[in-house]
Amino acid sequence: MAASLALSCSTWDQLSSRSDDRPLSPSHKFSWVGTDHYRKALAIDRSYPPGRNDPWYWYVLGGKPTEPRFYTSLYNSLFYSVFAVPLGLCMSLIVAMLLNRSFRGISVVRACIYLPHVLGGVATIVIWSWLFNPQFGWINEVIRSAYALLDPIVRLFRQDGTTDWPVPRWLYSPSGCKPAVIIMSAWMMGGSMLIFLAALRRISPQLYEAAQLDGAGAWRRLRYVTFPQITPALLFNLTFSSIFAMQSFNEAYLLQNRGQDDGLLFYMLYLYEAAFEPPYQLGYASALAWILFLVLFVLVGTLLWTSRRWVHYAVGE
Amino acid sequence: MRMTHRRLERGIRYVVLAVVCAFILLPLMWAGVSSLKPLDEVYTFPPSFSLSDLQWTNYREAFTRLPVARFLGNSLFITGVSVIGAVLTSSMAGYVLARVRFRGRSLCFLLVVISMLIPAQVLLVPRFLLYDLLGWVNTYKPLIVPAWLGGGAFNIFLFRQFFRTIPPELEDAAILDGATMWQTYWHVMLPVARPAAVAATMLSFVYHWQDFLDPLIYLSDFMTFPISLGLRMYQSMAGTWANLLMATSLIALVPVVIVFFLCERHVMRGLGVVGNRLTEPA
Numbered sequence: 001m002a003a004s005l006a007l008s009c010s011t012w013d014q015l016s017s018r019s020d021d022r023p024l025s026p027s028h029k030f031s032w033v034g035t036d037h038y039r040k041a042l043a044i045d046r047s048y049p050p051g052r053n054d055p056w057y058w059y060v061l062g063g064k065p066t067e068p069r070f071y072t073s074l075y076n077s078l079f080y081s082v083f084a085v086p087l088g089l090c091m092s093l094i095v096a097m098l099l100n101r102s103f104r105g106i107s108v109v110r111a112c113i114y115l116p117h118v119l120g121g122v123a124t125i126v127i128w129s130w131l132f133n134p135q136f137g138w139i140n141e142v143i144r145s146a147y148a149l150l151d152p153i154v155r156l157f158r159q160d161g162t163t164d165w166p167v168p169r170w171l172y173s174p175s176g177c178k179p180a181v182i183i184m185s186a187w188m189m190g191g192s193m194l195i196f197l198a199a200l201r202r203i204s205p206q207l208y209e210a211a212q213l214d215g216a217g218a219w220r221r222l223r224y225v226t227f228p229q230i231t232p233a234l235l236f237n238l239t240f241s242s243i244f245a246m247q248s249f250n251e252a253y254l255l256q257n258r259g260q261d262d263g264l265l266f267y268m269l270y271l272y273e274a275a276f277e278p279p280y281q282l283g284y285a286s287a288l289a290w291i292l293f294l295v296l297f298v299l300v301g302t303l304l305w306t307s308r309r310w311v312h313y314a315v316g317e
Numbered sequence: 318m319r320m321t322h323r324r325l326e327r328g329i330r331y332v333v334l335a336v337v338c339a340f341i342l343l344p345l346m347w348a349g350v351s352s353l354k355p356l357d358e359v360y361t362f363p364p365s366f367s368l369s370d371l372q373w374t375n376y377r378e379a380f381t382r383l384p385v386a387r388f389l390g391n392s393l394f395i396t397g398v399s400v401i402g403a404v405l406t407s408s409m410a411g412y413v414l415a416r417v418r419f420r421g422r423s424l425c426f427l428l429v430v431i432s433m434l435i436p437a438q439v440l441l442v443p444r445f446l447l448y449d450l451l452g453w454v455n456t457y458k459p460l461i462v463p464a465w466l467g468g469g470a471f472n473i474f475l476f477r478q479f480f481r482t483i484p485p486e487l488e489d490a491a492i493l494d495g496a497t498m499w500q501t502y503w504h505v506m507l508p509v510a511r512p513a514a515v516a517a518t519m520l521s522f523v524y525h526w527q528d529f530l531d532p533l534i535y536l537s538d539f540m541t542f543p544i545s546l547g548l549r550m551y552q553s554m555a556g557t558w559a560n561l562l563m564a565t566s567l568i569a570l571v572p573v574v575i576v577f578f579l580c581e582r583h584v585m586r587g588l589g590v591v592g593n594r595l596t597e598p599a
Contacts, residue, residue: 095337098330111581112338118519118577121527122545123566126552127348130559136360138347187341194585247437250529254549275442276534282442289439 037287041070070288072262073270074295080178080266081245084185089237092189096196097226110197117190125254128184132170140167171255174263181251181264192237199233200226228312235311239300246296267292345567352376352563359560372560379564387540388547389568395532395543396525399461403468403521404514410467411476411513412502416488426477433470445534459535460528464521472517479513480506515583522576544569 048064057075058064065071099110116124131137144167170176203226211221249268256264271292275285351359353371380386414426448459467473483506491501507514529545536542542550551565577584 091337094333098334101330103327103330109334109338110585111578112341114581114585115574115577116341118523119570119573122529122548123569124344126548126562126566127344129552130351130563131344131347133559136559138343141365187344253529253533254552271441272530275445282446286442289442293439 037284038291040284041067041287041291043067069262069265069270073265073267076178076263076265077246077248077267080181080185080248081242083178084182084245085238085241087182087186088189088241089192089234091186092193092237093196093230093234095189096193096200099193099197100200114190114194116188117194120188122250122254124188125184125251128180128187129171129255132180134167134169134172137170139170143167171260171264172258174259174261177255177258177260177263181255184251185245185248192241195233195237196230199230203229231311232313235303235307239303242299242303243296246292246299348563348567352560352567354560356558356560375560375564376568379561379568382558382561383547383551383565384540385544385547385551385565385568388542388544389572391541392526392543392545393572395457395460396522398457399464399525400518400521402461402465403472403525404517405468406465407468407472407517408476408507408510408514409502410473411478412480412506414473415477415480416485416506417498429470429473433474441530441534448535454535455537455541456535457541460525460531464525468517468521469524472521475517475520476510476513479510483509512583515580519576519580519584523573526573 043066044061044063045066046063050058050064054064055072055075057071061071095113099106099113131139134140147167168176168179170180207225207229208221211225216224247268248266249272252264252266252269253272256269267288271285271288274281274288350368352375353368353373354375355372410429414422414429444459445454448454451458453459453462487505487509488501491505496504527545528543529549532543532546533549536546539550548565548569551562
């Protein structure tokens with residue numbers, strides 16, 4: 001049922017993505033504009049050579065995009081995913097391996113680590129934005145006290161005795177906002193942790209015993225037994241975290257307009273603005289959605305295609 | 318030698334886990350501390366974790382600045398109705414996909430799995446047009462009705478996998494006793510599938526409680542806002558009362574925490590099973 005709904009919507013979408021822009025009104029008349037919306041988003045003005053202050057990817061594109069915010073948002077979302085996904089997966093894998101042993105209080109610790117994944121949403125974003133407050137937030141207070149500890153040591157090596165340490169302005173600066181959001185995303189890694197944990201639980205102890213009999217040390221057991229056995233879980237987590245990361249919207253929407261100069265203009269925020277803020281370019285927004293879908297399709301396709309090389313499935317189960 | 322090695326390993330394990338737990342809990346504790354400070358102490362420099370006195374009146378004040386109680390009520394209504402619908406319809410769909418034989422069943426299941434991979438955002442605009450056409454904008458229908466139509470592919474998947482693990486003899490016995498398909502589902506299968514139902518309940522509760530984008534698009538009347546939109550309003554106007562903002566955020570988290578701890582055991586197990594199923598080759 002859900003699937004048929006989804007499919008019917010996609011065809012509907014195909015129609016509207018080629019229709020004309022119009023304000024929100026009951027008049028649902030489509031007019032065909034062909035691939036204009038796609039061209040509008042992707043067009044590049046090749047007569048304009050990128051200058052020194054322009055983003056580096058303009059060199060790759062070979063000119064100035066006519067719709068610069070499209071590429072900015074795509075770049076921001078990709079940047080966020082490229083850092084947030086591996087960070088979250090590494091952390092969750094390490095935690096899952098530590099939790100894959102029974103000890104006192106394990107259920108409390110496990111629940112505590114999974115909790116943020118459940119909490120996520122507006123309230124936690126609001127809380128984190130207060131933590132990241134440059135002046136009154138606790139994170140910068142920790143950084144400042146670390147500086148205070150390091151200060152005397154550095155002073156020994158510096159003649160001029162500088163005390164002026166840079167304190168990040170996090171969400172209030174174009175360069176600090178993305179790291180802040182990436183740290184925030186690492187906080188919510190519980191979901192992938194649970195998948196890894198389930199995969200680790202399934203590895204049969206006999207494999208380890210056999211490896212030990214063959215004289216494999218701890219590292220080799222990790223490399224040749226544990227890692228191949230959890231590659232299916234890794235593939236799953238990688239796929240879904242990338243999709244979610246590319247689609248993240250709430251962080252960007254709630255934390256925008258703090259002087260980040262489009263630093264947090266994520267793709268979904270750009271799409272939302274196109275569709276639901278004047279002049280309500282629903283057609284253009286649909287084209288954007290399809291571009292995102294294609295990007296994700298290529299991403300997931302590549303992952304699945306290369307997975308034949310590195311994902312190990314247990315044979316004969 | 319071996320003993321010290323063991324002990325060292327255990328020590329490292331505890332230290333790392335303690336650090337991770339601190340990373341997870343400190344933000345919440347910091348929010349708790351901030352929410353109990355008087356306004357002038359929140360904005361003192363340098364910030365501190367210490368409290369001179371606990372100002373519990375912040376919580377009362379948080380409720381009066383904006384109709385927070387109203388927002389919570391709205392959220393509870395939307396979430397409650399959606400969760401009931403999602404669990405009911407997804408368990409039915411899961412049952413049919415697991416047990417009832419009909420032509421094209423595997424195709425149906427394949428479509429459900431594929432629909433998990435389609436980004437929800439691709440459907441954002443067409444769904445809006447559809448609901449606009451139906452005259453549902455600015456009502457709760459766009460938020461609730463989809464939950465009653467299948468309740469999400471993931472939940473269907475969860476139930477299907479669970480029903481498949483139930484031995485068919487149980488069902489055969491019911492059918493021999495003359496039960497119809499509906500009776501078998503309602504009196505036999507659903508009670509057995511309780512762990513899956515608990516997991517699905519929690520997941521859809523969390524999903525609907527946190528949902529921000531859909532209410533943002535479909536609701537514009539202030540008094541109909543759920544708590545997620547209410548918090549957003551608070552945030553935009555309460556830049557100057559961080560303590561009240563933290564208090565409201567924590568209030569918004571309370572129902573989720575309660576539901577989580579009620580269902581935690583089942584969810585951990587249920588998700589683990591589904592996780593392993595999903596990562597297997599098709």
